[in-house]
Structure formats: structure tokens, C-alpha cells
Amino acid sequence: AFLNLDPGQPPARLTTILGSSCARMLLTGRAQSAMVETLLDPLVERIPVAELEDAIASGPTKPARAARRAASSLAYLIYTSGSSGAPKGVMIEQRGLSNHLASLVSELGLSAGDVIAQTAPQSFVISVWQFLAGPMVGARVHVCDNANVQDPILLAREIEREGITVLEVVPSLLRVVVERINETQVRRAFAGLRVLISTGEPLPVDLCRAWFAQCPKVPLINAYGASECSDDVSLHRLTKAPAITTGIVPVGAPLPNTQLYVLDANLQPQPVGVTGELCIGGAGVGRGYINDPAQS
Incomplete structure (x- = not known):
């Protein structure tokens, strides 16, 4: 591992x-x-x-x-931020990693013609797919300079220079991009993407509308997941701005071999429209936390 x-x-x-x-x-x-x-x-x-x-x-x-390797053998460890205490080492098995990579290749339509931006620090779980999904289909992975990732102008230059087609950002950065998109190079670079993925934070509806007002031909995907479940568990693809009456952007449908359940405090399914806790099952669920069975 x-x-x-x-x-x-x-x-x-x-x-x-x-x-x-x-x-x-x-x-x-x-x-x-x-x-x-x-x-x-x-x-x-x-x-x-x-x-x-x-x-x-x-x-x-x-x-x-x-x-x-057996599907149940360990693939990697990734540590949580430790915001609620000491960092916990999440154990992800080969089946979870393989299912996640294959799902993203299919859902994103990755091919040998793509250039995938590696934007995440290596301590974040999304760095795993950014590094490994591209080689599965012969695509190129470009490791972005950390300083450039946080600056719309520098990031736009890197997108253009490297021919990046698949980019993943957090919504807070996307908002800064939209605010600067009237600058010619920023608009040209981001409008040339094949797909843009939003992750790590809730995706606001107004931000979606602002994005499609500037880049109507670039699909925006809302990705949701957790380190404990091999990263993404669901995706929601938008190809146009949400309707004015839309209140939230959905987290979307589960990835293949993944199940999502909305349950009450007794782990019973909630009726449609009733608030509950989102629970995840399937191939992506990890083995638990290393050397911490009580928390697993």
C-alpha cells in the first residue's frame, strides 16, 4: 500500500x-x-x-x-485533516480504488486525448484519482504549480500552456475565477476546458448560473464524497444553468457499485423529502482507520 x-x-x-x-x-x-x-x-x-x-x-x-493482488488487499492510506482530533489513517482497499478510478474514467469520458490537471495537495484524497485515472486510458497528467492553483490568472496561463481539458477546483476558487473571467486570458482558458469539476464544498446555485453565463459550453460536475469511501461516491452533471426556482445543487446519483441511503437515528430509511443522515455502501467503503478499530 x-x-x-x-x-x-x-x-x-x-x-x-x-x-x-x-x-x-x-x-x-x-x-x-x-x-x-x-x-x-x-x-x-x-x-x-x-x-x-x-x-x-x-x-x-x-x-x-x-x-x-486480491480485491480486499490494501491499496493506500490517506489521513484525515484531524480537525476533530488526531489525524486518522483511512485504509482503502484495491476494490475501492479500482472502482473509483474506473467510474471516473467512464463518467468523465476520459480518453487518451485528455490532459488532467493535478491540482490537489498530496495529502488530499482527490489527488489519488488526479494522479492515477489518466494513465488508465493513456491521458496525460499535468502537475500544476501549487502557487498557480490559487490564482485565476496564473492558473489560466497554465491551462492554456499545457492544453488542460479536465480541471477540478473547490467552489470558493471557482467564484474567484468567475469574478475575473472578463479578463480575456481567463475566459479563453476556462472556456477551452472539456469539463470542470467542483468538489470539497457545497456548490451554490448562483455560482452555477454565473459559470454558465460565462462558459455555456463547458459542463460543470458537482462531485461529492469522503476519504473513508475512496473519495467520490456521487456526481451530478450540469450542462446548463439551474432554473431560478432551484434551491440547491444535488449531489447526484451514486457511482457504479455504490449505494446511498438516507437513514434516521435507528438506521431506518427515511421517506422521500424527510431529512436524515446520508449513509454510503458498496465497493468504495474503506476498511476503517488504521490502528483505531474503535473509530472504524
Whole structure:
């Protein structure tokens, strides 16, 4: 299994994650070499990526035989923000990762002609699909500069320069984009996308209307999910502005092999129109939290 670490996070958080995950091997880039020396448990083996590159370059050219893994085997760990206490390590199995990637390839219509923007920090679960879905269909993944992702002008330049076709942003950033979209380069870049995905926050109806007023030919997808369920569990595609009478943007229909239930406090289904708790079932639901069975 792999564990994403964001070198931009506080050393104390990284130390906590490395300890609770029981990681025994850490791949590091040149820029992180000095930092990781202060984090590592003596039992963790550090392998500079540069050494792997040298080994690959001098190694055999025959493709390696892929290892067969059970669907129930672990694929990755991702840690929650810890906003409600200590960070918890979510365990996602191969079946959850595979189902999520295959679902997004299908639902987004990904193909070899796409360029997918990798915009999320490596500590966020959406970074997983942004890194891995493209190679499944021969698409290119472009890793965006972190500074550019938060600036509409810089992001627009990167979209145009790299030919990005699939972009995922949070609604708060999308609002800033819409406010700056009268600037020629911003409009041209965002209007050239094949699809725009909104995630991480509720998508306001007025923002949808503002988007389609400026970029009527670019579909807007509202994605909803959780780290504990392999990221997205539902998508809602909009191809035009919501009606004036629309009060909310739906989270949409569940992804394949995923079930959504609205339940009461006794875990009984609620009638249509009655408030309840959204519960998720299916292939994407993770194994629980590592070394924390009481919370799982």
C-alpha cells in the first residue's frame, strides 16, 4: 500500500502520520532530504527517488510482470485533516480504488486525448484519482504549480500552456475565477476546458448560473464524497444553468457499485423529502482507520 505525504505540512503532523501508519520505507526527493532526517524513526528505510531513477535507467528493458493482488488487499492510506482530533489513517482497499478510478474514467469520458490537471495537495484524497485515472486510458497528467492553483490568472496561463481539458477546483476558487473571467486570458482558458469539476464544498446555485453565463459550453460536475469511501461516491452533471426556482445543487446519483441511503437515528430509511443522515455502501467503503478499530 502507498501513503501520500505532503512535504508542505508541519513536521509534527508528518511524524505522527509516519508513526501511526507503521511505514517502513520512505521515498524522498532531493528537496526533502534534509527535512526527513528529523522525522524518521530508525526503523524506516529512506530511499531517494534519484537512486531509483538511476536503477531504472541501468536496469533491464523487459516489462516487469504485474503482481496479482486480491480485491480486499490494501491499496493506500490517506489521513484525515484531524480537525476533530488526531489525524486518522483511512485504509482503502484495491476494490475501492479500482472502482473509483474506473467510474471516473467512464463518467468523465476520459480518453487518451485528455490532459488532467493535478491540482490537489498530496495529502488530499482527490489527488489519488488526479494522479492515477489518466494513465488508465493513456491521458496525460499535468502537475500544476501549487502557487498557480490559487490564482485565476496564473492558473489560466497554465491551462492554456499545457492544453488542460479536465480541471477540478473547490467552489470558493471557482467564484474567484468567475469574478475575473472578463479578463480575456481567463475566459479563453476556462472556456477551452472539456469539463470542470467542483468538489470539497457545497456548490451554490448562483455560482452555477454565473459559470454558465460565462462558459455555456463547458459542463460543470458537482462531485461529492469522503476519504473513508475512496473519495467520490456521487456526481451530478450540469450542462446548463439551474432554473431560478432551484434551491440547491444535488449531489447526484451514486457511482457504479455504490449505494446511498438516507437513514434516521435507528438506521431506518427515511421517506422521500424527510431529512436524515446520508449513509454510503458498496465497493468504495474503506476498511476503517488504521490502528483505531474503535473509530472504524
